[in-house]
Amino acid sequence: MKDFSLKYGSGKIKLSLPEEDIISVLSGRHMKPIPSPQDAIWAALREPISSPPLAKICKKGEKIALVVSDYTRATMADLFLPLLVNGLNEIGIPDQDMFIVFANGTHPLHTREKQEKIVGKEIASRIEMFDHDYRDESNLVDLGKTSRGTPVKANKMVYEADRKILTGSITYHYFAGFGGGRKAVLPGISGFETIQTNHRLSMRPESTTAALDNNPLSLDMEEAAKMLKPDFILNTVLNENKELCGIFAGDLIAAHRAGCQFINEYAMVGIYQKADLVIAASGGGGMDINYVQSHKAMENAHFALKEGGVMILLAESSEGFPSDIYLKYIQLGSADKIHAELNRNFTIPGHTVFATFYKSEKFKIIWVTKLPKEIVKSMKITPAESYEEAYALAKKWLAGKRRTYIMPVAYTTFPVLK
Template sequence: MQKKYAYKYGRSKIDFTLDTDLIIAELGIKDFPVLSDPVEAVREAIRNPIGSKPLREIVKPGETAALIVNDTTRVANSHVFLPVLLDELNAAGVGDQDIWIVFALGTHRLMTEEEMIGEVGAEVAQRVKMYNSDCKDSSQFQFFGTTSYGTPVYFNNKVVEADHIICTGSVVHHFFSGFGGGRKAMLPGVAAYETVRKNHSLMLEPGAMIGKLAGNPVYHDQVEGTEMHRPAFLLNVVLNEKKEFLRVFAGDYLLAHKECCDFVNQVYGAPVAKEADLVIASCGGYPKDINVYQLQKTMDNAWCAVREGGVVIILGECAEGSGSATYEKTMQKYRAPGEVEAAIKADFQIGAHKAYAVTRLMKKAEFILISSMEPALAQQLLFTPAKDMTEALQLAFAKLGSAEPGIILMPMGSLTVPLIQE
């Protein structure tokens, strides 16, 4: 039986028709109920933590606390839970004058005052001081040692001078460190550039992959570094695709985070019986497909569902092209995934690593891209360009040498993470 599909592409949709006998699965996000009272849920989580004493029993009157908070690139709805955290600290005898916020910028640009206020809310911004962590300013950092992976660990002075560090943030899958949240507030969040660069270079090692913590060298290195100045408490949240609260986790920064990751798998993980010959994935439209830099998340997720030697068709408008001059410059120099990998191994740099992040996936499968980019640019980035779904399917079927490939569909490819059950 033929069935018509309409998948998001930029601000519009692309229609196509497939024989339903070929479809192995159409993957979606589970419909979890949103929290009716997020503020009360935050309060309950703080007072009944996982693997830890309640926050009120950890801090003492007159002590100081540094709260690490997401920057604008990671939505956490910090403005909702920060007032609750401040009130709990106040109730334990820690005044607003002894609490401050440090934004976990990692290697991202500095935030403006307006952006800071937007993240934490006007009330919190008036109550406590706020600081950027500038990874390139060596005067802001203190050295704590070198991990067994060779990463020199430098943390921001404003974080480590506090009596207590409280990590906050949201948790989603991460393409090479397994999951966001948890220890990432510290490393890379408030670490120096060289700490981040060396840690992220471990993405080249086996085990550095999406949805994996145990055996992931990036994760273990981050934890080893964070243990050199252990946070006192964690508050992580899980949001749905509409940025609504699904669950709140608080307590020990490792144990609470682990439970949080298990829940993220329940929400965004999609069990699949076996890998497919062909995966058709939409990023989910604008802004998730605004450029290749953003589209890479969908590539990673689709990669999980395709067999070795298979094909992935990505629907991504890429109105802003590649999204990174450094990425394009790297791809102008190197013409194959192996060449990119060798270059990144020889000189790992943040930014250029995106070229490796994209092309490493192309070793497993061919990626056909339907976009608004010039075909020459798509080819330079090692995609197979297609002007529409008709051409993309013709190319895919020819590559596979079959008119009846097994197909997995991913209408929300940027969010859905296939979990192969074999």
């Protein structure tokens, strides 16, 4: 027998498995924090990827738009913005010639307190700040259509600035492939119709985790972002402890792709077969705090599982659902019905529920969680009080076929079949 101790909420779940059942333990490499973050940021700004440095892009007298992620994205903007702004000052651009626009997408607008928390007190006191409002047609400019037919309307203030600098963070994203880069524009500072039309491409099977080159939704985002003509990006990569591990600055596409490759080198794990059983712990802490975060572990784990196989998901989800809108989609009862509703009116919560049903209709999922049992059952998932209960049921279903992967931190581990 082989023993494991897997993080679950603020505690751990201990389990033992016959060694002959275990194919492998799937874990990405831990990203170590950069020892001197400020030095790394300066270095990235001085030697950007496939781009001249800002000193050769921006000129005295120009207005500079800084697009900054909203409160839902951890980017360490409070660390890099003072360096970025001070660097622009050195070029001869005063604070009053810069402004920040928060890339809210369709998220709620910020309070002044939230804005200050994102950028830090120093920058909040120096640089004028605005929230992007996707509903405000008077502050949207029509840039035409992408080759896939997406009508592109984007923030007018940003578009009219002499120079546009996009910031953000890069993570895996289960239908955009990766966050960061072009997402500062779409959905970040786009209009409602633009976001809806683009996000409907998420229903295509090619729109999936870690996919870029063949991902229609990501390619559409890139095309739309180019229409805004951004001059420079600065993207961070953080580890599960929200520590700075990578900084990628320069060209919209090249710098973003470099950051994506960096993540793959740590999180992507090659496998040579799919398993009958995947035991996946989200990773505890913030990684299984609610339904949405726990779903990210479920999404990654399913790539290692045979169709019809069994997944045991260990993800506490102590804070439940972020809002009641998720329950509305769960009540529809099937992936097909949710798909039809999303074609009428796309929402991110709806897509998360759709993606859950897509997996629960394809695999047998047992979820050890604190989510209400009846709601879990409504998603065609079997709830379990304990790992022992879940494993006993998995053995019964598998009837002797138990080739198994263990994923201790499924939230940050991406299995790829070789």
